[in-house]
Amino acid sequence: MSRHDSLARRQQGRVERRAVLLTAAVPAAGAALGFAVASGWSAPRAPPASNAARAAHDVAEPQTGAGCELLRGSCGTSGSSSSNRLAVGAALPAGLAASLAAYGVQQLRRRGRGTARLASPYPGGVYDQETAGAYFQSRPWLVAWRGLDLLVTGLSFGGKLLLDSKTGQWEANVDVRAKELTETIISLGPTFIKIGQALSIRADLLPPAYLVALTELQDRVPPFPTGEADELIESQLKQPVGELFEEISPLPIASASLGQVYKAKLRDGPYVAVKVQRPGMEEVVALDLYLLKLGAGPARQLLSGSQSGLNSDLAGLIDEWGKGFVEELDYRKEAKNAQQFQAAIERTPLAGAVFAPTVVESCSSQKVLTTEWVDGERLEQSQAEDVTKLCSVAMNTYLTMLLETGTLHADPHPGNLLRTSDGRLCILDWGLVTSLDTSFRVAYIEHIAHLVSADYGPVPRDLVKLGFVPEEMEADIEKSE
Secondary structure, eight states: OOHHHHHHHHHHHHHHHHHHHHHHHHHHHHHHHHHHHHOOOOOOOOOOHHHHHHHHHHHOOOSOOHHHHHHHHSSSSHHHHHHHHHHHHHHHHHHHHHHHHHHHHHHHHHHTTOOOOOOOOSTTSSSHHHHHHHHTTOOHHHHHHHHHHHHHHHHHHHHHHHHHHHOOTTTTTTTHHHHHHHHHHHHHHHHHHHHHHHHTOOTTTTHHHHHHHTTTHBBOOOOOOOOHHHHHHHHHOOOOHHHHHHESSSSOOOOSSEOOOOOOEEEEEEEEEEEEEOOOOHHHHHHHHHHHHHHHHHHHTTTOOOTOOOOOOOHHHHHHHHHHHHHHTOHHHHHHHHHHHOOOOOOOTTTEEEEEEOOOOGGGSSEEEEOOOOOEEGGGOOTTTTHHHHHHHHHHHHHHHHHHHOOOOOOOOOOGGEEETTTEEEEEOOEEEEEOHHHHHHHHHHHHHHTTTTOOOTHHHHHHHTTOOOOGHHHHHHOOO
16 A cells, blocks of 8 residues: 555544544534523634635535535534544533533523513424524523433533544444444434434545444434324324325335335325324424524634634524425425426426426325335445446436526435336435526536636636625635635
8 A cells, every 4th residue: 555545544534533523523512502602601703814714714515405515514624623622522521511501591591581482483484593592592491401412412422432532442343333323313303313314425524334324314214103193194184094095004114304104005096105294393403403503603613723613604504404404394395396396307308217206285285295106226226237327317317407407406315316117217305405596507507617628717706606705705716826
């Protein structure tokens, strides 16, 4: 092995270790900093950077999924300083966690006095942190217990990782820790399962053992009781399950972060897939997003040193991710997204090669989505001879969405790509979709053309048009080498 290869492997190992450590730190840091902010704490401000430095610091990647973008922003840059801070955080005793919780509750009670108790954190079904803040400030114990849960869970797992690192057992325990991380994420609920799903395809960040373990989060999350699913179906569709379906599987055939899927047969009709949302999702998701948003500002300030600085606006990334996450809770929007994609793709040369499952509107609602049943296998696991061709179809489909139709499926993990029995590509789960207007698509095409032709002069203007940097920083980018 050459010296260059050896250095590259050591560097990749450091990146992987920091990514795993940061994964464990997210719930702990979010909770601890959330309590601190609720208590009125403010981190010292870093000296202002130059415009050129800020421009380079704030350039973002094109959005291909809010969850992945959040992870890129959080994990993109880390150094010895961040590792040291994480080591200190993981060593905090449980007594400190309890003190933070008690003090946070005291302050939240003061803030919540005089605030009318809202019935929902998002009354209009739209992500709104101000409304969520009012909702949770009038429920301080809810915030305290969830914060304490995140803090203890994150510190417990993070402590194991740090011990492995200090004792030289990192490689020996990697399989065990990967499984423990998956179980920890599942125990923390849907918000963190979504983050885990995004991490499960980040081979540039995590070791192979972690990638394999985290794939369980894509469609094998422990289900909730079928009795609760039946109650929700009947309350949403206003009919008994037995009248809606001639038969339905007694157990879910797949279970993920927000819901689970049953195979059913319509009366005098075909087999269908019935996706049922987990009960109480809105409050659970809203509480986690509230805590993460509280901790985002101080986290960036604490980790904003020259060697350990985060390379994105965490609060802004959480807001963007939160908007998409909350939209996923309304299955009517998912149905509309799938229908729009199907109508758009039928007008392209890809018609007949790729499709979204047909929605059964009469058996769908805000929390229940019924679509045609699709027989197939995950594209990544298929041994069929046409897999290479279907991978090309998938790539062309996503480019078509990005550059032509403007409706981009933003959750392309392997569990959502199926090879059907007749050799077509089926894309599942249209809850998370990014809409790109015409001006963005044109600007992106121009940007690609400039890069391919090595015409770098217009690149600063491209970045402004794409919204990656503010217009006032264009001149600084042009002057930089």
